[in-house]
Amino acid sequence: MEGGISLKIIISNAKGDPIYEQIYKQMKDMIIAGKLKEGDMLPSIRGLAKDLRISVITTKRAYDELEKDGFINSVAGKGSFVAEKNLELIREENLKKMESYMEKIWELAKVCGMSADEVMEMFQIMGKDVEG
Known part of the structure; x- marks a missing residue:
């Protein structure tokens, strides 16, 4: 199941930040700014990894951090969604x-x-x- 909205995430090798942190920060900023809305379905971890040409493990780490900090919710078998704005x-x-x-x-x-x-x-x- 692919689904999810298209995200414009830019990965920079020039930055000293780990790739998962770059993804985390950009997605968090999109959520706070309202560019990603409550309930929006995010790309699958595999799909985003493929789009960004990075490891699935790296994408999963970014999603895990976003979920831990309350920005997204993951539902087994359904995907990851933007959490209700706190x-x-x-x-x-x-x-x-x-x-x-x-x-x-x-x-x-x-x-x-x-x-x-x-x-x-x-x-x-x-x-x-x-x-x-």
Whole structure:
């Protein structure tokens, strides 16, 4: 049983990330962004491995990680599907992204010689622009 939607996953040998992590991250990002919707059937592990010209074991590992983290559900004999959106999980992912961006901001602030007060003032000014 093939089935499932077509995924545009790009595997890069230039990246240092393992292939299963690249698949995991791209699929997770598609789910969080709503490009993959709740209940969508994913390609079979074998089908995706064939499309990407990689090992079935590598694809299975990515699917296992997605399931472990609550992004997909696998049903024996039927396939893998996008799990119901867990808003708390999505919020947590977005908080992690924000923290990563904030770390970069603090690194740049140090390079620019900015104080914490100056950075906070910049955030406040930008926040007013965003709020309208």
